[in-house]
Amino acid sequence: MNALLIDDSRLARTELRHLLQAFPDVTVVGEAKNAAEARAQIQALRPDLLFLDIQMPGGSGFDLLESLDVAPQVIFTTAYDEYALRAFEVSALDYLLKPVQENRLAAALEKARNQTAMPATPDEAAAPPLSAQDQVFVKDGERCWFVRLADIKLFEINGSYTQIYFEEHRPLIPRTLQHLETRLDPKVFFRANRQQIINLKWIDTIEPWFSNTLKIKLKQGPEVEVSRKQSVLFREMMSL
Template sequence: MTALVIDDSRLARAELRHLLQAFVDVEVVGEARHADEARTQIQALQPDVLFLDIHMPGQSGFELLASLEAAPHVIFTTAYDEYALRAFEANALDYLVKPVMEARLATALEKARARLVAPAAPTAPEPAVLPLTAQDQVFVKDGERCWFVRLADVKLFEINGSYTQIYFENHRPLIPRTLQHLETRLDPKVFFRANRQQIINLKWVESIEPWFSNTLKIKLREGPEVEVSRKQSVQFRELLSL
């Protein structure tokens, strides 16, 4: 089993390498300090498993995974325990909280071995998941506060650190979802990906004006202004033109 260790801390990488020496079937083929370095290493080394930190300079571990067309198996290694649910939603094999204990590491590696040697069983195609309509209501929880929100009332979804912030009424809760995930669930006739950071509700557009380099700037009713990327500006014009 080949492994790539991704962590911005040199001491954390060295400690994990030391722990992995106890497992003779594991070969650490490389290290990376941040997402850009990791992408290069993943492409060049094609490791079986990533030992991946979450908080790193530049992009987080979740953002790195979202940027990959195909990712190796992932074992998260982090000093924070609050991202465990999101990690397993990203199909992680395991979630190890630093300092990593050898017994927990052994359990995680067992999961990796089982996944790597298991034959690919034929599976029936999953039924297509229909997009949520603007009239659908969704449950939103942020800390101790909860809402049942009609999607038509949501003006904007915006990346905020490792979370996505939802704009509705005067509320701005955070949810542990990526924009990529939300795009698969939202009706593309209503919700538009304006740029890498934001999805807007077209029903809340108040005004549109030309912006720099043939891009657009959109003002949302009772909401912020959103700059549309050059690529998405082209798509926006095509989408809404006769």
């Protein structure tokens, strides 16, 4: 695995680099001290894994992730424990408190290896695009459904799976949002943020939210906060 270290503290980066020497399958390909440097490094180096601090000058670790269309796997490294819940809401692999302990680092890297080792299934590799009127087979445990895509209001990351919202059902499927996005009609389905794809036909209300973002309420469904970047795209798409 190729790793990028993102932390405004040079000492913290040095300590983490030293700890990672105990794991020969991990190669540190670069370092960044703020979000702007990190974006450039991610684009240039295409790392598999980010070790990401949260509080940095010029933008937090969460701001960085929100600005990326597709993010590598993320392990947060921080001195503060109050962001743990939010970290897992953005699908972080783990949340390590400084000073990082080697046993916790080993456990986090094992999660990263398991994610990296998950192969794409043949139908994920070459699946054709779908229209909103297509019906898809959904299986979750012992339950099965045959549902029109037009009736699905929301796709949402849930751990290593994606949760589907239709009628009163919330099944989980072993697909990534990236894969689903390649198959769904972009005129109907919109990537609201890193965790959610919404069906535009199911929008009930839209309201301005913090930092020039939008909050969307789905009919008979949850509220979805649109990221800053996607809020700009949404306004451009929906404007005359």
